Amino acid sequence: MQPKPPLALAGMRIGLLGGSFNPAHEGHRHISVAALQRLRLHRLWWVVTPANPLKAKTDLASLAERVEAADKVASHPLIEVTDFEAALTRPFTVETLAHLKRRFPGVYFVWVMGGDNLAQFHRWNAWRRIFHIMPIAVMDRPGERLKALSSPAARQFANARLPEREAAALPLMKPPAWTYLTIHLSALSSSDLRKAGNR
8 A cells, every 4th residue: 555656657658546445456457457467558547535424424434444455456567556535635526636637647548447337327416527548447336337438428529538458558549538448337336335334
């Protein structure tokens, strides 16, 4: 785990998977490995957020606990777990991505998220600006494809969608650019795991 962003050198292709990771699970690792392969990334960072403004905080484990658990689940040489977002003044995704672009101007970043996030992306703070900061790779999620691809965000940026077969080129593209990747689906979710743990 890293108290600040990991080392990133100019020319590297780095995926960013953000979230509460409450808790981290094999589904997170599954889409991360798929993104590493399909986008030909050098690294993928798990950006563990202090809190998600769209989710309740009542059952949120501490940041330290979530980072420690995520580090154990990731267990991959190219996946790095980070908690640097906690040090930012405004830990919204849009601010985090802009911060990384300023700090690492020669790095090719890609925002990675699940189809369930694209379905409600229009609720995120400054979501249109996110599309213009860096390319976005959307990973398929069970039961979410139709909702995701008919969402306000997908419709508004339909002309910027890259065919799945060209996904490897996404990290080098000028935003807005995004793709929707079909992968072997994992039904695991953090909310389901929390419910199971409370039984």
